[in-house]
Amino acid sequence: MTVGPGTETQGEGIRRRNSAKGASRREAILAAAMHRFSKEGYQSAAIADVAKDAGLSLPGLLHHFPTKVDLLLAILDKRDLESSAAIDKDQANWHAFLLGLIQVAKYNTGIPEVVRAFAILNAESLTQNHPAKVWFGNRAQQLQANIAAKLEDGVLRGEVKRDVDCPAIAAEVIAMMDGLQMLWLRDPTSFDMVGAIAGYIERLIQDLQASPPIRA
Amino acid sequence: MTVGPGTETQGEGIRRRNSAKGASRREAILAAAMHRFSKEGYQSAAIADVAKDAGLSLPGLLHHFPTKVDLLLAILDKRDLESSAAIDKDQANWHAFLLGLIQVAKYNTGIPEVVRAFAILNAESLTQNHPAKVWFGNRAQQLQANIAAKLEDGVLRGEVKRDVDCPAIAAEVIAMMDGLQMLWLRDPTSFDMVGAIAGYIERLIQDLQASPPIRA
DNA sequence: TTAAACCTACTGAGTAATCGGTCTGTTTAA
DNA sequence: TTAAACAGACCGATTACTCAGTAGGTTTAA
Numbered sequence: 001m002t003v004g005p006g007t008e009t010q011g012e013g014i015r016r017r018n019s020a021k022g023a024s025r026r027e028a029i030l031a032a033a034m035h036r037f038s039k040e041g042y043q044s045a046a047i048a049d050v051a052k053d054a055g056l057s058l059p060g061l062l063h064h065f066p067t068k069v070d071l072l073l074a075i076l077d078k079r080d081l082e083s084s085a086a087i088d089k090d091q092a093n094w095h096a097f098l099l100g101l102i103q104v105a106k107y108n109t110g111i112p113e114v115v116r117a118f119a120i121l122n123a124e125s126l127t128q129n130h131p132a133k134v135w136f137g138n139r140a141q142q143l144q145a146n147i148a149a150k151l152e153d154g155v156l157r158g159e160v161k162r163d164v165d166c167p168a169i170a171a172e173v174i175a176m177m178d179g180l181q182m183l184w185l186r187d188p189t190s191f192d193m194v195g196a197i198a199g200y201i202e203r204l205i206q207d208l209q210a211s212p213p214i215r216a
Numbered sequence: 217m218t219v220g221p222g223t224e225t226q227g228e229g230i231r232r233r234n235s236a237k238g239a240s241r242r243e244a245i246l247a248a249a250m251h252r253f254s255k256e257g258y259q260s261a262a263i264a265d266v267a268k269d270a271g272l273s274l275p276g277l278l279h280h281f282p283t284k285v286d287l288l289l290a291i292l293d294k295r296d297l298e299s300s301a302a303i304d305k306d307q308a309n310w311h312a313f314l315l316g317l318i319q320v321a322k323y324n325t326g327i328p329e330v331v332r333a334f335a336i337l338n339a340e341s342l343t344q345n346h347p348a349k350v351w352f353g354n355r356a357q358q359l360q361a362n363i364a365a366k367l368e369d370g371v372l373r374g375e376v377k378r379d380v381d382c383p384a385i386a387a388e389v390i391a392m393m394d395g396l397q398m399l400w401l402r403d404p405t406s407f408d409m410v411g412a413i414a415g416y417i418e419r420l421i422q423d424l425q426a427s428p429p430i431r432a
Numbered sequence: 433t434t435a436a437a438c439c440t441a442c443t444g445a446g447t448a449a450t451c452g453g454t455c456t457g458t459t460t461a462a
Numbered sequence: 463t464t465a466a467a468c469a470g471a472c473c474g475a476t477t478a479c480t481c482a483g484t485a486g487g488t489t490t491a492a
Contacts, residue, residue, distance in 0.1 A: 019440065019487090039344045044259045046477065059480085060442050068478065116342060123339030126332060126401050128255045137402055165415070171399055171407070172416055178398060179391025185342050186353055191387070199381070200388055207419055237461085237467080262451065275454085276468050284452065 026064050029054045030078060033071050038117035042072055042124055042132070069131045072121075076135045079118070094154035094208075097147075098201050101177065105197045108181070109188075116185050122178070144170045151208070161210045169208070176200055242280050245270045246294060249287050254333035258288055258340055258348070285347045288337075292351045295334070310370030310424075313363075314417050317393065321413045324397070325404075332401050338394070360386045367424070377426045385424070392416055 032053035036045040047068050051061035065071040092100065108115050125132040147170035154160035177197065184193035248269035252261040263284050267277035281287040308316065324331050341348040363386035370376035393413065400409035 022440070025441080041259065041340060041343050043257065044343065047479095048477080056441090057443055058478085059444085062479070063441060066479095120339050120342055122398070123336050124257060126336055126398075127257050127260065140399060140402060168408075168412055168415055171396070171412055172392070175395025175399055175412070176388070176392050177395070179393070179395030180387070182338065182342075182394060183356060183387055183391055186356055192384075196384055196387055196391070199384055203423055207423065241467080263453095264451075272467090273469050274452085275470085278453070279467060282453090 022064070025054070025056070026074075029061055029064060029071070030075055034075060034117050035113060037072075037075070037121065038113040041120045047071065072131055073135075075117075076132060079114075093157070094150045094160060095205060097150045098173070098205055101173070102194065102198045102201055105177065105180070106194045109184070109193060112185065112188055115181055119178070119181055119185055140174065143174055146170075147173055154208070159210055160208050164208055169204070173204070241270070241272070242290075245277055245280055245287070246291055250291060250333050251329060253288075253291070253337065254329040257336045263287065288347055289351070291333075292348060295330075309373070310366045310376060311421060313366045314389070314421055317389070318410060318414045318417055321393070321396070322410045325400070325409060328401065328404055331397055335394070335397055335401055356390065359390055362386075363389055370424070375426055376424050380424055385420070389420070 029050065033045075033047075033050045035053065036050050039045075047061060048058045050071070051058045054061065061071075065074060121132055122136055124130060125136040144167060148166040151160055151164065151166040151169055155162060155164065155166065180193050180196050180200075183196075184191045245266065249261075249263075249266045251269065252266050255261075263277060264274045266287070267274045270277065277287075281290060337348055338352055340346060341352040360383060364382040367376055367380065367382040367385055371378060371380065371382065396409050396412050399412075400407045
């Protein structure tokens with residue numbers, strides 16, 4: 001996938017001298033915005049509250065992010081960079097890749113705020129003219145293609161059954177992870193998301209695995 | 217489950233004369249509200265627009281539903297009645313029950329607006345102090361308990377493997393259905409939700425099924 | 433070297449628009 | 463005749479965003 005810096009939705013002709021103070025301020029603003037979006041969603045959250053949380057005035061915030069949409073897109077871009085860094089190094093085979101998703105789930109239990117923000121934004125972006133619509137659409141497509149490619153590779157190696165519909169399984173995996181996240185967000189203390197995804201993935205691997213050639 | 221009329225969140229002391237005109241107006245308002253919530257989400261949708269869509273003024277709407285929250289809860293209650301009517305007659309065994317979920321998915325492809333409204337509301341209800349929070353929480357719990365009970369029954373009959381974690385599988389099934397719905401909503405024309413859920417359910421049945429006793 | 437020129441990083445005080453909801457009625461149907 | 467079913471006008475709160483200006487640092491030319 002490697003979404004990478006290419007897709008960054010940056011302001012166009014804005015040339016910043018990139019002072020250290022400004023950069024750290026922007027980080028603080030993004031953190032505060034993530035926090036607010038996680039608690040209230042994007043549409044309902046007021047950027048004035050974000051500004052207050054970050055320790056400056058509303059116009060102060062708008063100096064760094066000229067519109068509310070810019071602020072949202074900055075958060076999405078940041079997530080792109082982080083996740084592409086986390087996933088891409090996994091050059092493992094299909095088997096290890098699927099098991100790696102359990103580790104992703106385990107990691108996510110440590111950052112419920114981020115997970116909740118993105119779960120809410122994901123659904124919110126289904127509404128008409130939502131500024132994050134394209135981003136989440138692309139993300140879903142790329143994720144599915146990525147997972148499907150890993151599985152196809154397994155088929156070519158003879159490790160995965162030949163009749164497996166790889167894109168369909170990829171969609172299934174994405175759906176399961178997102179769905180379990182929702183259940184977990186509703187009850188973070190008692191729902192065992194990691195156990196649930198582990199149970200599913202292990203069964204899935206069993207089901208996909210090609211029966212080893214019988215030595216005659 | 218049979219959520220039924222018991223849980224209805226009705227205005228308390230409001231005594232209505234229940235005229236035919238009023239009832240049909242309320243239906244029109246609920247339909248319009250569903251439409252708006254589906255396009256814009258609950259928080260962003262303006263009840264003035266709902267009123268206009270239903271062919272009356274804002275105070276006219278507020279005559280039937282005194283607050284925006286009342287309108288939302290009325291929609292949720294309506295869904296309760298419909299879905300309990302659809303599910304409860306299924307007194308089938310675990311096997312038929314799971315296959316029945318494929319039919320549910322097929323049915324849902326015919327009402328994308330309703331599905332989208334509830335998918336958005338589901339995520340929105342994760343936010344702080346959201347009026348639908350309790351409803352979606354209860355619904356998830358009841359659904360999980362319901363599915364788990366069907367599976368437990370299968371275990372007792374010896375049709376399902378004894379070591380199956382029924383509540384965990386139930387959560388898995390819910391997650392899968394919700395997750396696939398999200399992917400379908402993002403691309404309703406080309407994503408095959410029914411095929412995806414069918415593939416998953418059929419594999420799941422295979423995995424859960426107890427191996428038949430070996431006749432000696 | 434020093435001052436003008438210019439930049440970033442803000443703030444206080446607005447503004448137009450939107451929203452949920454109220455008040456005060458009038459019409460309509462049983 | 464009486465309550466249901468509305469409508470018009472309005473209100474207070476909230477929202478994203480603007481305007482005009484200030485403090486302080488950095489670059490540049492005489």
